[in-house]
Amino acid sequence: xxxxxxxxxxxxxxxxxxxxxxxxxxxxxxxxxxxxxxxxxxxxxxxxxxxxxxxxxxxxxxxxxxxxxxxxxxxxxxxxxxxxxxxxxxxxxxxxxxxxxxxxxxxxxxxxxxxxxxxxxxxxxxxxxxxxxxxxxxxxxxxxxxxxxxxxxxxxxxxxxxxxxxxxxxxxxxxxxxxxxxxxxxxxxxxxxxxxxxxxxxxxxxxx
Numbered sequence: 653x654x655x656x657x658x659x660x661x662x663x664x665x666x667x668x669x670x671x672x673x674x675x676x677x678x679x680x681x682x683x684x685x686x687x688x689x690x691x692x693x694x695x696x697x698x699x700x701x702x703x704x705x706x707x708x709x710x711x712x713x714x715x716x717x718x719x720x721x722x723x724x725x726x727x728x729x730x731x732x733x734x735x736x737x738x739x740x741x742x743x744x745x746x747x748x749x750x751x752x753x754x755x756x757x758x759x760x761x762x763x764x765x766x767x768x769x770x771x772x773x774x775x776x777x778x779x780x781x782x783x784x785x786x787x788x789x790x791x792x793x794x795x796x797x798x799x800x801x802x803x804x805x806x807x808x809x810x811x812x813x814x815x816x817x818x819x820x821x822x823x824x825x826x827x828x829x830x831x832x833x834x835x836x837x838x839x840x841x842x843x844x845x846x847x848x849x850x851x852x853x854x855x856x857x858x859x860x
Contacts, residue, residue: 653750653814653816656818656822658821659816659817659819659821659822660700661817661821662815664813668751668813670749670751671725671813672695672696674727675694675695676692676725676728676834677691677692678690678691678714678724678851679691679692679721679722679723680721680722680724681714681719681722688711688714688853690709690711690724693772695771695775696810699810700810701810702760702806702807702808703734703768703773703805704768704772704803705806706802707803715757715758715759715806717758717759718757719742721754721755721757722753723752723753724750724751724752725750725753725852727747727750727751727843727846728748728842728843728846728850729746729747729748729843729847730747730748730840730844731745731746731839731840732746732835732839733838735834736833737811737827738827738830747819747847747851748816748841749817749819749850750815751813752812752814752815753772753812753813754810754811755808755811756809757808757810758808758809759805759806760804760806765803766798766800769788769800769805770787773785773788779796799802817850817854819850819851820832820851820854820856821854828851828854829852833848835847836848
């Protein structure tokens, strides 16, 4: 997380809502020799996130009891050229939105796997409406059973939510708006138009 307080003022509810809207992140735990990372979809419900891992995943093998973990979610991001500000003595930077969910990763009973999988698929299938929502009942029960034996459900109990919405709040409004306009056209990153829109609507530090 960026240490500048100008980028750290987002409230917890907004940060969780943003993380939920992405629904995909990087799960990190401390391994014996190095950090272990896994890229996973998830669903947030209250103060917990549910997910599943392949049983052969090193994190799944490690987390057969509660372990400390962090789930990092990255949203829109882009390089920002100093030329875009329309002012002298600026430097290159990278604007981005990120949320970290910090807590305890706990294995769930195998009997809860079907509910976890249904919650996950329903979350993303309903975003595809009016396409009919896919259900596991469409699968051959034997084939579904084979696949389910390969994965394990988990819950991340969230103790802390940290976020960085680095959108140029430390710049005067005119400079930030100028940069957002150019970023929307030429940004290098992901979802640059969304990032530019967020830069346009965010309040600058000086105007708060």
